[in-house]
Amino acid sequence: MFSSYNMQLFGKKLKDIRSNLHLTQVKVSKLTGINVDAIRKIEKGSVVPKLETLELLTFVYKYNLLDLLNQYKDDYKLLEYYRKLDDAIVNSNNDRVITISEIVNEILNIDNIELINRNELSQLKIFAQQTKNYYCRNIEDYNIVIDELKKAIILTNCNFELDKLSDSVYSLFEIRILILIGLYSSRFKKNDDAIKIFRYCLDYLLIKEQANDEWLRISIIKLYYNLSYEYYLIQNDLKSYQYAKLGSEFCLKHKTHYLLALIYFRLGTAQYYLSDKAYKDTYSRAVALSYGLSDLEMVEYLSQKLEFESSLSSILWEVQKKSGSEK
Incomplete structure (x- = not known):
């Protein structure tokens, strides 16, 4: 989902390999054509080397540096921030707004993570800020918010268009941004737009569900709940019932209590309005x-x-x- 790397440790390893081969930075530069300053920055961990740079160094170092770089992959850093924010949304107490605000401030101050695509960090910051605005109800203009979230997706998905959802392929985090767009649509009483987005995201994730990813399953459960609630808002009790039922069955199948009490509440409400004594x-x-x-x-x-x-x-x-x- 995120492509972060511990470049300092990777750079130190490259320096050790070079030293063991009794090569100076100047000698490596002559053998590869790579600027000495670039080699110095790579070894200090201050830059992420390009693919062609690693291939040239691999030839001289007799070591598969592409495989080595993968050993220093550090995805969890940005993902950890996302999960902290998501946990605060679902599990925090009456101080939810304060908790979310504190985590968002942490995210907005991140500046020391090396990424293959720095846009991923910008994307996370936009998502965090708009998540905070949503739960703090600090919302002024629907179009401004949606434009910001669309910009966040475009950072890593340049061909994205909100009215042409099926024309793009999405990462799980991009889907999470789409879900936030759906939540804002609901907040501004654009329920049909919210349903369209939630249904698309659910169908998209269900195709990937066999991947056995916990984060993916949590997103699926959220979408079942959100769809049941949206249909409740437009008084389509049968659809509300169907999505709540599917959501409860999904939770039981995967032996999780995540949002299950709320899904049962939605299911019971739909049954009540459908005159189902159950x-x-x-x-x-x-x-x-x-x-x-x-x-x-x-x-x-x-x-x-x-x-x-x-x-x-x-x-x-x-x-x-x-x-x-x-x-």
Whole structure:
């Protein structure tokens, strides 16, 4: 997803190889035609060498430097920041806005990571800033936000056009930016646009689902939830039910509780409006799961949601009573 490398360690290794061959930087320059200053910068880890530079050095050093560079791949650095931000979105408590703001500020101050494509860092910073704006509700103009997020995708996907989604191939992180565009579309009550984006992203990721990637599966679960919610907003209860059902089945298949309580809540709500009496059992599962995971924040959230109907409040009371007796 991100292509970061520990260039300082890689450069030190190149220097060791050169020294063991009893070659000076000047001698290597004469043998390869590479400028001495470029060799010095590579060994200091201050630049990422070009492919042709590594091939020329490979010939002299008798060492496959392309394979060696891969051993110093350091993808986790940017990915770690993304995951911290994503975890704050999903799991943080009532201080969510503060937590997200702190992580975004960390990301905006990153400047010491060597990347094959520096645009990936710029892309992450745009994504982080607009994520912060979304959750802090610091939003002024829909078109400005969408233009920023489109610019973020174009940094690594130059042919991207929002109205021609199927014309491009996407990385998982580019898909995550598309999901954020969908969330903004929903926030500005452009529900049809949000549904179009979410459905495209879901279909795209489901094709890759066999890759057994945890981040990919989390994104799929989010999309099932978001689609169920979008269809609820436009009062298409059957579609809301179908996506919530698919989402719950996906979670159970992969043995994850991620967003499952919320998906059960969406499923129960759809059943309620479809006059399906099973809604009571589904709501009970949502609350019981939250209790079982000791997710008191989720219990409180569901409690507030279920209070919109007196009969649903009784469900909550029964589950609380049962959970209390089991402890």
